[in-house]
Amino acid sequence: MKLPINYDKSHWTTRREARLQYISDQNNICIHCGSSLDRDPSEEVNKMKINKNLFPKGMFDYPIHLHHDRTTGMSIGAVHAKCNAVLWQYHGE
Ligand SMILES: [Zn+2]
Numbered sequence: 774m775k776l777p778i779n780y781d782k783s784h785w786t787t788r789r790e791a792r793l794q795y796i797s798d799q800n801n802i803c804i805h806c807g808s809s810l811d812r813d814p815s816e817e818v819n820k821m822k823i824n825k826n827l828f829p830k831g832m833f834d835y836p837i838h839l840h841h842d843r844t845t846g847m848s849i850g851a852v853h854a855k856c857n858a859v860l861w862q863y864h865g866e
Pocket residue numbers: 803804805806807808814815818852853856
């Protein structure tokens with residue numbers, strides 16, 4: 774499929790397809806922390822405290838997330854769930 778996609782306007786099946794393609798295009802490496810998406814995030818990310826109240830219930834049910842730009846809605850790449858939370862909580866992304 775053609776990337777990026779508009780995350781906000783896409784059905785969950787399209788989001789899933791995009792996520793899988795990013796994982797493949799990124800050779801299974803998280804674009805935020807650089808660790809394998811099959812494993813835990815980098816130690817630096819792992820150490821960061823996450824305020825779970827900021828996130829919707831179920832946010833951490835899936836280990837790999839499709840990161841997207843919250844202004845444009847466009848997808849950016851595949852990241853660990855924890856990395857996605859760090860991007861939001863600490864970087865406003
Ligand atoms: Zn990561």
